[in-house]
Amino acid sequence: MSFQAKSTVVILTALVVAYGWYGIQILRLVGDSPVETVNYQPLMLIVVVPLVAIATIGHIVISAANPSEADSSDERDREIARRGAVIGGWIVSIGAISALFAAMAEVSHFWIAHLLLAGLVLAELIDWSWRLVLYRRGV
Amino acid sequence: MTKPTKVTNSIRQLRSDHGDMTQAELADRVGVTRQTINAIEQGKYSPSLEVAFLISKVFGLRLEEVFDYPPEL
Numbered sequence: 746m747s748f749q750a751k752s753t754v755v756i757l758t759a760l761v762v763a764y765g766w767y768g769i770q771i772l773r774l775v776g777d778s779p780v781e782t783v784n785y786q787p788l789m790l791i792v793v794v795p796l797v798a799i800a801t802i803g804h805i806v807i808s809a810a811n812p813s814e815a816d817s818s819d820e821r822d823r824e825i826a827r828r829g830a831v832i833g834g835w836i837v838s839i840g841a842i843s844a845l846f847a848a849m850a851e852v853s854h855f856w857i858a859h860l861l862l863a864g865l866v867l868a869e870l871i872d873w874s875w876r877l878v879l880y881r882r883g884v
Numbered sequence: 885m886t887k888p889t890k891v892t893n894s895i896r897q898l899r900s901d902h903g904d905m906t907q908a909e910l911a912d913r914v915g916v917t918r919q920t921i922n923a924i925e926q927g928k929y930s931p932s933l934e935v936a937f938l939i940s941k942v943f944g945l946r947l948e949e950v951f952d953y954p955p956e957l
Contacts, residue, residue, distance in 0.1 A: 747918075747919035750919070820932050821919075821929050883927070
């Protein structure tokens with residue numbers, strides 16, 4: 746597995762752990778009180794900390810395991826990244842348009858923020874998952 | 885599973901004929917990762933024209949002596 750393929754696994758893990766934790770916390774809060782009163786903003790900002798921490802530690806570990814390959818990439822990695830980003834871009838757009846319609850319908854800020862977040866997180870998950878598939882299947 | 889590319893190549897055989905050159909050695913000379921050479925050999929990646937020329941040059945052969953494409957049926 747190349748450095749960039751390992752990096753893809755690290756980033757996917759960080760996304761799943763951080764936003765999985767966020768999802769559980771939000772579901773707990775929504776279960777306890779109406780969404781209009783849920784104080785989601787601190788959680789939405791704090792979730793970036795475990796995300797960055799896991800990604801950073803993961804990259805240090807895979808770099809230390811094989812220093813000669815650390816951060817190496819070539820044309821195949823760039824092509825795989827490009828194809829992943831194309832799919833991710835579509836998902837972000839769908840999330841943004843959904844949030845736009847939610848705003849026009851004067852839906853609660855909670856849902857608008859979470860439609861945007863869902864679009865961003867899903868885009869990243871699908872982007873990096875697709876890259877992993879391409880590394881395994883071929884381009 | 886069908887391979888992502890129809891381009892075939894004889895890199896594995898050529899490495900063997902050139903003193904059992906490793907994938908890593910070839911990768912270093914071409915400027916790609918070892919995994920990319922492996923993916924090309926397995927038909928999982930079709931290299932750019934530039935990388936294909938560089939690989940051919942390492943073996944001192946013309947492009948079509950290293951890479952092939954099946955004729956249309």
